[in-house]
Amino acid sequence: MQPRRQPPPAPRSGPGNPRPTAPLLALLLLLAPVVAPAGSRSAEDPAQPEDAGVPRRLLQQAARAALHFFNFRAGSPSALRVLAEVQEGRAWINPKEGCKVDVVFSTERYKPESLLQEGEGRLGKCSARVVFKNQKPRPAINVTCTRLIEKKKRQQEDYLLYKQMKQLKNPLEIVSIPDNHGHIDPYLRPIWDLAFLGSSYVMWEMTTQVSHYYLAQLTSVRQWKTNDDTIDFDYTVLLHELSTQEIIPCHIHLVWYPGKPLKVKYHCQELQTPEEASGTEEGSAVPTELSNF
Amino acid sequence: MRWTLFIGALIGSSICDREKFFGDQVFRINVRNGDEISKLSQLVNSNNLKLDVWKSLSTFNRPVDVLVPSVSLQAVKSFLRSQGLEYAVAIEDLQIYHEMDNIAADFPDLVRRVKIGHSFENRPMYVLKFSTGEGARRPAIWLNAGIHSREWISQATAIWTARKIVSDYQRDPAITSILEKMDIFLLPVANPDGYVYTQTQNRLWRKTRSLNPGSSCVGADPNRNWNASFAGKGASDNPCSEVYHGPHANSEVEVKSVVDFIQKHGNFKCFIDLHSYSQLLMYPYGYSAKKAPDAKELDKVARRAAKALASVSGTEYQVGPTCTTVYPASGSSIDWAYDNGIKFAFTFELRDTGTYGFLLPANQIIPTAEETWLGLKTIMEHVRDNLY
Numbered sequence: 106m107q108p109r110r111q112p113p114p115a116p117r118s119g120p121g122n123p124r125p126t127a128p129l130l131a132l133l134l135l136l137a138p139v140v141a142p143a144g145s146r147s148a149e150d151p152a153q154p155e156d157a158g159v160p161r162r163l164l165q166q167a168a169r170a171a172l173h174f175f176n177f178r179a180g181s182p183s184a185l186r187v188l189a190e191v192q193e194g195r196a197w198i199n200p201k202e203g204c205k206v207d208v209v210f211s212t213e214r215y216k217p218e219s220l221l222q223e224g225e226g227r228l229g230k231c232s233a234r235v236v237f238k239n240q241k242p243r244p245a246i247n248v249t250c251t252r253l254i255e256k257k258k259r260q261q262e263d264y265l266l267y268k269q270m271k272q273l274k275n276p277l278e279i280v281s282i283p284d285n286h287g288h289i290d291p292y293l294r295p296i297w298d299l300a301f302l303g304s305s306y307v308m309w310e311m312t313t314q315v316s317h318y319y320l321a322q323l324t325s326v327r328q329w330k331t332n333d334d335t336i337d338f339d340y341t342v343l344l345h346e347l348s349t350q351e352i353i354p355c356h357i358h359l360v361w362y363p364g365k366p367l368k369v370k371y372h373c374q375e376l377q378t379p380e381e382a383s384g385t386e387e388g389s390a391v392p393t394e395l396s397n398f
Numbered sequence: 399m400r401w402t403l404f405i406g407a408l409i410g411s412s413i414c415d416r417e418k419f420f421g422d423q424v425f426r427i428n429v430r431n432g433d434e435i436s437k438l439s440q441l442v443n444s445n446n447l448k449l450d451v452w453k454s455l456s457t458f459n460r461p462v463d464v465l466v467p468s469v470s471l472q473a474v475k476s477f478l479r480s481q482g483l484e485y486a487v488a489i490e491d492l493q494i495y496h497e498m499d500n501i502a503a504d505f506p507d508l509v510r511r512v513k514i515g516h517s518f519e520n521r522p523m524y525v526l527k528f529s530t531g532e533g534a535r536r537p538a539i540w541l542n543a544g545i546h547s548r549e550w551i552s553q554a555t556a557i558w559t560a561r562k563i564v565s566d567y568q569r570d571p572a573i574t575s576i577l578e579k580m581d582i583f584l585l586p587v588a589n590p591d592g593y594v595y596t597q598t599q600n601r602l603w604r605k606t607r608s609l610n611p612g613s614s615c616v617g618a619d620p621n622r623n624w625n626a627s628f629a630g631k632g633a634s635d636n637p638c639s640e641v642y643h644g645p646h647a648n649s650e651v652e653v654k655s656v657v658d659f660i661q662k663h664g665n666f667k668c669f670i671d672l673h674s675y676s677q678l679l680m681y682p683y684g685y686s687a688k689k690a691p692d693a694k695e696l697d698k699v700a701r702r703a704a705k706a707l708a709s710v711s712g713t714e715y716q717v718g719p720t721c722t723t724v725y726p727a728s729g730s731s732i733d734w735a736y737d738n739g740i741k742f743a744f745t746f747e748l749r750d751t752g753t754y755g756f757l758l759p760a761n762q763i764i765p766t767a768e769e770t771w772l773g774l775k776t777i778m779e780h781v782r783d784n785l786y
Contacts (some may be wrong), residue, residue, distance in 0.1 A: 116601045160722065187753065217753050285601040287759035319752040321602065343602065345755055347676075350619075350640040352602045 119269075164194040168205035169317050171233035171248040173309035180367040182298040183262035184254050185215035191229055203239040204314055208232070214253060215301070217289065229253035237314040244312060263363040269295040270328070270336050279326040295341075296326060303359040304342050306369040309333070311344075321352060323344040335362045425474065427462045428484040430486050437481050438462060447473065450496075462651060465496060491595075494587060497557055498526055505564045508577075514585075515655025518608040521590040523655050526560050528582040530567075535783055538581040539668040539778055540660060540740075545620050545652075546604045547592025548756045549674040551748050551766055554670060556586035558767035559774065561734055576778045579785070580667070589620055589652055603618060606650050610637035618644035620730040621671075623653045626737050627685035630728030632721075643729050657734070668742035668781045669735035670774065675755050676724065676747040677715045679704050679773065682736040684720030684727035693719060699780045700744060707773035711765055715751065715773075720745060746770060 168191050176185050193308035211228045233248035255264075273296070282297050283289045289297055300323045308318040321343040331337040337360050344353045355373035430437050442449050442464060449464040466474050478485050502511040508528055515523045529536065543556035554711070563582065566573045576582075587593050591607035607619030613783050615638035622633040625647035629635065633643040648654040681696035690696065697717065704715040720727060732743040749758055749766045758766070 161716075162722065162724075188751075215537050215753070282755045283754065283759070285757065287754050287757040287762075321755050322757060345602075349634075350604060352640070 129313060159194055159196050161191060163196055163204070163206060163314065164191045164208050164210075166312070166314060166317055167194065167196075167208045167233065167235040167237075167244075168210040168231075170235050170244050170309060170312040171208070171210075171231065171246050172212065173312065174246040175231065175233075175248050175250060175304045176302060176305040177309055177367060177369075180302070180361070180365070181259055181363075182295070182302045182361075183264050183266050184230065184252070184259045185298065185301055186212040186253065187215045189213045189317075193228075201239070202396045203237045203241075206235045206237070208235065212250065212253065215257060226244075242313060243310050246309070260364065267336065267361075268393050270299065270338075275327065278323070282326075284324040296321060299336065299359070299361060300342060300357070301324075301342055302345070302361075302367065303338070303340075303357045303369050303371075304355070306367070307342075307355055307357060307371045307373065308344065311373070315348055316346055318344045318346050318350070318353075324354070328371075331360070335360050335365075407471075416597045416644060416764040421714055425464050425466055425478070427464060427478065429462060430484075430673050431439075433479075434483055438483065441474070441477055446470075449474070461515040465493070470743060472724075492521070492587075492590070494553060495522070495524055495734050496558055498524055498560065498586065501526065501564060505567075508564055508567055509560075512583075515587070515651065517591045517652050518606055518650070519591045519594075521594070523585070523588070523590065523652065525659075526584045526586075528563055528567075528577060528584070530577045535663060535665040536581045537579065537665050537667045537781075538663060539576075539670070540656075540666055540735075541582065541670050541672070541774070542588055542656070543584075543586050543672040544593060545588040545671065545731065546673060547571065547589045547596045548602050549603050549672075549748075550596070550756065551674045551758045551763065553586050554763045555767040555770055556584060558764065559694045559771060560584055562767070562771055572775050572779055576775075576782050579782050580778075584780075585656065588656065591652075592617070592620075595765045604640050605642065606652055608643075608644075608650060610645075613637040615642075618642050618650050620650050620653050621673075621731055622727065623647060623650045624657070624731050624734035625734035626730060627728040628751065630679065630685045632684060632726035634730045636682040653731075656731075660735075660740075661738075662684045666735070666740050667733060667785060668777065670742045670743075670777065671731045671745045671747060672770075673745060674748040674758065675752065677706075677713065677749060677751050678723055678745070678747040679715045679717050680720045680723050680732075680745045680747070682719065682743055683731050685733050686727075686732045688727075690719065690736060696742070696744070699742070699777055702780075703744075703776040707769045710772060711770035713766075713769055726746060738762075741786065742777060744777060746773065 111289075112293070121201040165188070172186055172188055178337050189192050189211040191208060191210045194206060196204055196206045198204040209230070209232045211227055211230050229251045231248055231250035233246060235247075236245040269292075273292075279293065279296065282293050282300070301320055304320045308320070313319055326338075326340045326341055329337045329339060336357075339356075339358045341354055341356050344355055346353060351373065353373050355371055357371045359370075359371065417430065426604045427438060429438055441447070442451055447470040448467050449470065464474075477483075498511050502509045508530065510529075512525050512527050514525055515520050517523060530566060541556065541559070544553035547553070561739060563577075563584075568574055589606055592603055592605060595607055596602045603617075605619050607617050609616060610618075615636075618637070619633070619639075619641045622641050622643040628647040629643050632641070634641050636642055644650055648657055660669075680698045681693065681700055682690045682703060700717045704717050708714055715724060720730065720732070730745075732745050736743040748770060754762075
């Protein structure tokens, strides 16, 4: 039977001798950074201690951040992915700087209205290196994923979504997607998918090693016509942060055209702290190029 | 008649989706003479309004309780005022209480609806007691739901479970044998004020609705208010926080009502708290990363329960102690239960894993309740076979 906690590791490659400064870090530091199967997710493996290897929570955190970033960069509202399962990972912690996580995970297609269909999800695989900086947002992410949807199909679906959006009457008087009972009208799905895409950017930026976000609800929508053909989309979402359980309203403005990088501007209300988080980004093949928009 | 036309004009389109629990109100109407009884009868018998009499017309000077669907509220209020009928809104919004009453009425030998206290805004706290035996203080199981009001799948699963227990008793050997040995207490709405608030004002409200002196922020997190490392890590002392622990342990009357009841009973062996979302099945502790003395057994039971749950639709749950599985949380219900001698203490975080989160669609209620039932039964069977 494997001991629940492993003895402190010998000097290892990576950042110098870390000293625990917070309860979470203290727990992590007692575990050697090994490539380990991230604790069995199902209930069928009694031989495996629940928390062998790297804490599953940190790996999931990293996987989610990587996926938000991936979705944003892919810029495709009809090809959004969600986390299926963390498969393996390792982490290095430096209390002064933050932590670096390598993680491998599977994903499935994001399709809210057809959760119960088997095989529709189709698992893709991603591997990512995520670096969380202490107390700072915007984890640095390097992520690659196997292709889940054929490129041509994805382009077709994006273009279909684009056309659906363009056909919607302006101004849109939408209140709440999903409604309070979790229902999304089929003709409003394109709005939801595009909102999710823009929110991915926001959620990537805001994710830290302890905070992670879900998109709870879209509470107001306005679509403005632009002179060019782009979708100019202004909306408010409620994000749910899990560790504090806070609901955070964010105002997001995005500009999208199928196949082009997504442009996002946002402003979130931080209810607890006096600072408010806001940011601007234009997605491009060149990483971390901030641009005015 | 003038009033029929008047009301008819206000009603508009037909009432749909009577499955909803929300927006309805119970009017307690005073009738003082035959004339008023006759007016009220006409109102009640009117098909348009779909009124439902809870406590019926019998004599004068006895109030009549009528359940008014939300679509008819305006019309009924106008009518009552125009006819000079005195009324008060007796209970806001609790068709779920009506349903509990129905269950108890349908199976009087098995179920009783018991009032264990009241909320901050003076709503009753009702549990359903399922018992087959006489004798004081049989070993008992506590099923807690709806402590966080926005987690609607929790209250919904609880009420479905109540119906399931009564319909399966004496048909399903498992629940029958559980009830032969033990009582089950089910609290479907542990936070009634919050629940009403999510229906009327803010769908994502989590806490109670108690007032915080000196702060404009309302409510405390009822699952940080229990006396188990109260005000420790994983809770906040800021009244504006979603995890505000409250001024002191059991400050929230909703929590105190449960604590007092359980302590007075003195023979609870199992405490299960239903929440959403994340698909997790957890056991103590939340307030510390220390291992609970019974962690090994609790982990085994939880894994078996998660496996049984998954056997229905393939829904996967992660299993583990609260602190490391989700996050540190002090003052939680199951930690209190465990540290007070209730060994089999578990938290379910029901569907889903974030796609809909709190806004789980109605078509997932029954699948969720059905799979959760298998998980609950697994735990209750283990309790039955391992009474201490």
